[in-house]
Amino acid sequence: MAPSELLxxxxxxxxxxxxxxxxxxxxxxxxxxxxxxTIGDEFSKSKSLxxxxxxxxxxxxxxxxxxxxxRFETDVFGEADADADDRLESxxxxxxxxxxxxxxxxxxxxxxxxxxxxxxxxxxxxxxxxSDQLFHDDLADVIRGGIEDGVFRDVDADRVAALLxxxxxxxxLRRATAENDAAIRATRRELDAYVEAVLLxxxxx
Amino acid sequence: MAPSELLxxxxxxxxxxxxxxxxxxxxxxxxxxxxxxTIGDEFSKSKSLxxxxxxxxxxxxxxxxxxxxxRFETDVFGEADADADDRLESxxxxxxxxxxxxxxxxxxxxxxxxxxxxxxxxxxxxxxxxSDQLFHDDLADVIRGGIEDGVFRDVDADRVAALLxxxxxxxxLRRATAENDAAIRATRRELDAYVEAVLLxxxxx
Numbered sequence: 001m002a003p004s005e006l007l008x009x010x011x012x013x014x015x016x017x018x019x020x021x022x023x024x025x026x027x028x029x030x031x032x033x034x035x036x037x038t039i040g041d042e043f044s045k046s047k048s049l050x051x052x053x054x055x056x057x058x059x060x061x062x063x064x065x066x067x068x069x070x071r072f073e074t075d076v077f078g079e080a081d082a083d084a085d086d087r088l089e090s091x092x093x094x095x096x097x098x099x100x101x102x103x104x105x106x107x108x109x110x111x112x113x114x115x116x117x118x119x120x121x122x123x124x125x126x127x128x129x130x131s132d133q134l135f136h137d138d139l140a141d142v143i144r145g146g147i148e149d150g151v152f153r154d155v156d157a158d159r160v161a162a163l164l165x166x167x168x169x170x171x172x173l174r175r176a177t178a179e180n181d182a183a184i185r186a187t188r189r190e191l192d193a194y195v196e197a198v199l200l201x202x203x204x205x
Numbered sequence: 206m207a208p209s210e211l212l213x214x215x216x217x218x219x220x221x222x223x224x225x226x227x228x229x230x231x232x233x234x235x236x237x238x239x240x241x242x243t244i245g246d247e248f249s250k251s252k253s254l255x256x257x258x259x260x261x262x263x264x265x266x267x268x269x270x271x272x273x274x275x276r277f278e279t280d281v282f283g284e285a286d287a288d289a290d291d292r293l294e295s296x297x298x299x300x301x302x303x304x305x306x307x308x309x310x311x312x313x314x315x316x317x318x319x320x321x322x323x324x325x326x327x328x329x330x331x332x333x334x335x336s337d338q339l340f341h342d343d344l345a346d347v348i349r350g351g352i353e354d355g356v357f358r359d360v361d362a363d364r365v366a367a368l369l370x371x372x373x374x375x376x377x378l379r380r381a382t383a384e385n386d387a388a389i390r391a392t393r394r395e396l397d398a399y400v401e402a403v404l405l406x407x408x409x410x
Contacts, residue, residue, distance in 0.1 A: 030325045109324035116321030118382035119314035120235045129383040136388065159398070162391035167368070170375025177323035178334040183341065186367035193364070197402040 015067070017045060018053065022064045027106040031113035036060065058121070061114060065127050069134070084146025085200065088164075091139075095168045096188040099181060112176040136161050143199075152199050160199060167191060220272070222250060223258065227269045232311040236318035241265065263326070266319060270332050274339070289351025290405065293369075296344075300373045301393040304386060317381040341366050348404075357404050365404065372396060 011017035021042035029038050036057055040047035054060040082090075100108060118124035140161040146152035171187060174180055216222035226247035234243050241262055245252035259265040287295075305313060323329035345366040351357035376392060379385055 032322075032325050113321050113324050115378065115382050116318050117237075119318050120237050125383060129385065132379065132383045132385055132388065155398075156391075156395070159391040159395040162388045163372070163395035163399070165388070166372055166375035166379060166392045168375070169378050170371035170373070173320065173374050173378045174337065174371060177320050178330060178337045180334065180337055183337065183367045183370070186361075186364045187371045190361070190364040190368035193360075193403050194368070194399050198398050 014045065014049060014053075015063075018043065018050065018060070019064055019067045022060060023107070026064075026110040027103055030106070030110050031061075031117070034061075058117070058123070062123055062127060065114065065124075065131070069127075069131050083151055084142050084149060085151050087142050088146070088195070088199075092164070092168075092188065092191060096171050096184055096191070098185055098188075100175065105175075108172055109176040112173055132165070136165055139164060146199075151201060153201055155199060164191075219250065219254060219258075220268075223248065223255065223265070224269055224272045227265060228312070231269075231315040232308055235311070235315050236266075236322070239266075263322070263328070267328055267332060270319065270329075270336070274332075274336050288356055289347050289354060290356045292347050293351070293400070293404075297369070297373075297393065297396060301376050301389055301396070303390055303393075305380065310380075313377055314381040317378055337370070341370055344369060351404075355406060358406055360404060369396075 011020050018039075021044075022039050024042040025034055025039040028042075034057060036050050036054070037047075039057075039060065040050055043050065050060065054063065114124065115128055118128045136158075140157045143152060143155070143157040143160050147154055147157065167187065171184055175184055216225055223244075226249075227244050229247040230239055230244040233247075239262060241255055241259070242252075244262075244265065245255055248255065255265065259268065319329065320333055323333045341363075345362045348357060348360070348362040348365050352359055352362065372392065376389055380389055
């Protein structure tokens with residue numbers, strides 16, 4: 001599910017409306033040029049609500065990250081009843097697709113800027129430590145499920161999950177900060193070689 | 206070779222002295238809290254030289270990135286006469302080591318902050334597009350050399366190089382922005398499984 005879809009429709013409450021405005025402002029301005037004012041410009045209710053609820057831009061953005069994390073969690077690995085290899089493939093196809101459409105590219109760039117705040121800001125660091133762990137656990141569960149179902153070999157699920165998340169984070173970083181579509185495409189194809197050689201049960205033998 | 210060693214000893218000229226001061230200031234303050242003034246505090250000559258040579262902090266930092274790139278290029282892949290598999294292993298061990306010592310951790314964080322500037326600043330984006338391409342070409346050459354020498358299988362060197370660089374960038378990002386030493390260790394060990402299964406010629410057969 002795309003971030004925009006998480007925020008589609010009529011917001012359920014004031015927080016959801018603020019989050020939708022923050023998403024739009026992040027896509028338009030990125031982190032560096034974002035202010036409470038530019039978020040307020042995307043917000044249909046009174047801007048004073050933003051100042052009332054949040055102690056500045058970073059306080060609001062940390063709540064935004066939390067809001068997105070709660071919603072992403074259940075959606076990022078596709079249908080829970082699909083086969084583990086199909087779930088893994090759709091995740092890799094989603095993150096390492098050939099080209100991001102404009103809004104998703106802008107949001108990926110903003111997310112890398114937010115992540116870079118964690119280099120010096122402990123509150124951002126806490127968030128990304130927690131979200132890394134969450135995605136890791138979810139992905140390792142998918143891999144363990146695949147082992148149980150006989151789709152994947154008897155690999156170390158935590159190691160495989162760690163490598164795949166590192167690749168996905170690397171792809172996001174490279175894509176957000178350089179012109180290198182060819183490198184992302186090549187990474188995706190080489191990941192298939194890895195999945196085939198290390199992970200998938202050889203059905204021909 | 207560590208960045209600090211690139212800047213060791215008596216600087217050859219004013220530019221080298223400015224670069225050494227910039228390195229120290231980046232390690233100490235990171236990007237977000239860096240100013241021309243804090244760089245000047247690390248600089249033994251007149252601070253007015255900094256204002257004379259550079260149009261602000263980003264102009265100076267872009268020259269610093271260029272300076273580091275010129276020097277890194279020849280050192281990052283170890284001894285050119287070593288075997289390709291040894292050169293690859295030392296590179297992976299260097300980037301994905303268990304734990305970074307303090308100065309290197311601080312510099313890695315500052316570099317991720319600089320890289321994130323490329324999300325909205327075309328001059329940074331140009332730099333990282335160029336440096337990505339350079340590292341890619343060097344790494345692909347090492348892999349091609351290994352294929353020629355019969356150490357590596359007949360793989361697609363560009364795909365392998367793309368995946369490995371994406372992993373290394375992902376590891377740098379994760380390490381700079383979250384507490385996850387275990388994930389880096391697990392990534393390193395799973396990379397061995399990949400190298401063994403896809404890259405290395407099987408010497409037992």
